[in-house]
Amino acid sequence: GAGVSQSPSNKVTEKGKDVELRCDPISGHTALYWYRQSLGQGLEFLIYFQGNSAPDKSGLPSDRFSAERTGGSVSTLTIQRTQQEDSAVYLCASSLAVVSAGELFFGEGSRLTVL
Amino acid sequence: AQSVTQPDIHITVSEGASLELRCNYSYGATPYLFWYVQSPGQGLQLLLKYFSGDTLVQGIKGFEAEFKRSQSSFNLRKPSVHWSDAAEYFCAVGVGTGGFKTIFGAGTRLFVKA
Numbered sequence: 028g029a030g031v032s033q034s035p036s037n038k039v040t041e042k043g044k045d046v047e048l049r050c051d052p053i054s055g056h057t058a059l060y061w062y063r064q065s066l067g068q069g070l071e072f073l074i075y076f077q078g079n080s081a082p083d084k085s086g087l088p089s090d091r092f093s094a095e096r097t098g099g100s101v102s103t104l105t106i107q108r109t110q111q112e113d114s115a116v117y118l119c120a121s122s123l124a125v126v127s128a129g130e131l132f133f134g135e136g137s138r139l140t141v142l
Numbered sequence: 143a144q145s146v147t148q149p150d151i152h153i154t155v156s157e158g159a160s161l162e163l164r165c166n167y168s169y170g171a172t173p174y175l176f177w178y179v180q181s182p183g184q185g186l187q188l189l190l191k192y193f194s195g196d197t198l199v200q201g202i203k204g205f206e207a208e209f210k211r212s213q214s215s216f217n218l219r220k221p222s223v224h225w226s227d228a229a230e231y232f233c234a235v236g237v238g239t240g241g242f243k244t245i246f247g248a249g250t251r252l253f254v255k256a
Contacts, residue, residue, distance in 0.1 A: 068248065069232065069246050069247055069249045070249075075244075130188045131186070135184075
């Protein structure tokens with residue numbers, strides 16, 4: 028597609044439910060990133076993929092968070108047993124860079140509200 | 143540990159006045175440095191980036207930034223601010239092999255008064 032697409036744009040869920048957030052990067056972009064932006068906070072790095080592998084998962088807040096990327100394209104971020112503190116905007120970004128860091132292209136985010 | 147510090151949570155400037163947003167980073171190697179802008183209701187957009195070479199880099203919308211290795215800083219500047227520049231600005235550093243992991247600062251919100 029023309030840009031990074033994220034779905035759903037808004038998700039309201041009850042505490043304890045599982046949620047899946049989807050990211051469709053720009054075609055041909057090999058790097059894919061997930062960030063979390065809480066109200067009044069900066070962007071918290073969660074995980075990035077180079078192709079289908081995730082060299083750095085150090086930003087995942089807990090083992091309730093997981094992410095996968097298949098076919099070097101679409102990625103899914105899964106949050107199990109959601110908690111109220113998981114409420115945030117989850118941003119996905121992709122990058123064309125293979126060898127060195129390049130410009131990140133961001134989606135508009137998925138706003139998660141946990142009641 | 144790698145980190146990015148933006149000491150100013152918010153800044154207010156008058157339209158037409160000059161602007162400088164501060165950014166300091168902590169990273170042992172030569173960093174890849176970026177400034178992004180997030181306008182209300184919009185996604186983040188890259189303003190400019192520094193990889194190597196000339197330490198003064200030009201970006202879009204009339205912004206520039208200067209890399210100062212001795213101060214571990216990468217401050218963003220604009221000589222004359224427009225009301226449309228009101229937004230949140232994020233400094234970021236690319237770390238790790240190839241600079242792939244991009245770490246962002248907490249952001250500085252810019253308010254522009256008439």
